[in-house]
Amino acid sequence: MSSAARIRALADKQAIHEQMCRYIQAVDRCDLELLKSTFHHDGTVIFGIFDGNAHAFCDYDIPFIKDNLIWAYHRIANVLIEFDSDTLARAESYMLGNAAAALPDGTRINCPDNMRYRDVWEKRDGVWKMRHRDLVMDWNGCWPYAGREDGEFAAYRIQGSRDRNDRVYQLGLVP
Known part of the structure; x- marks a missing residue:
């Protein structure tokens, strides 16, 4: 593989990885x-x-998400991307999620899960987007919510929001 082809492959992998991150941002910020x-x-x-x-x-x-979760935060890891051509790629990424939900009686629960995404990515008009995504559930759990806002935790004043008012938009990292 030539140096130019290796650089293009690295740039394409980075573009796909950034789209994976945008997917997570979109879910957590409820940005349709x-x-x-x-x-x-x-x-x-x-x-x-x-x-x-x-x-x-x-x-x-x-x-x-808006109707059923109080908040949700997800992370991706173990990203593996393989190219089938200049415009087609397959990927697997691990996703660790955590969400809080309220039961009908108002009791809050914490719901972590670990999943894997299996994707087919396609580059059209110079932009990588998903053509297909499978979700593989590896494990999940549920227990009483124990969020803390006392002691040192009370000092954290900046709170995230589940919309375009979140500070990530102010940084210009989200188009």
């Missing part, structure tokens, strides 16, 4: 348009809770 921007319009997902068109999934997922 950002979430849709990570998929091609004809993309698909197989998540079990929703199987079908990726944009229809986005239309389902963001309201579900």
Whole structure:
């Protein structure tokens, strides 16, 4: 592989990784348009809770999150990307998520999970987006929420928000 091809492959891997991060930002900030921007319009997902068109999934997922979760935070790790061509790639990434939800009686619960995403990425018009994403659930749990706001935790004044008022938008990191 030539130096130019290796540099292009690294740039493409970085572009895909950034899209993976935007997907996570979109879910945690409940940003529907950002979430849709990570998929091609004809993309698909197989998540079990929703199987079908990726944009229809986005239309389902963001309201579900807003209606059922108090907050959610996700991280990706162990990202492996392999190219099939200059415009097609396969990837696996690990996702560790954590969310708080309220039961009908008002009791709060903490719900961590560890999943893997299996993706097909396609570069169209110079932009990498997902053509397909599978979700593999490896484990999850649930226990009483024990969030703390006392002692030293009371000193943390900057709170995240689940919309475009979050400070990440002020940094200009989200288009």
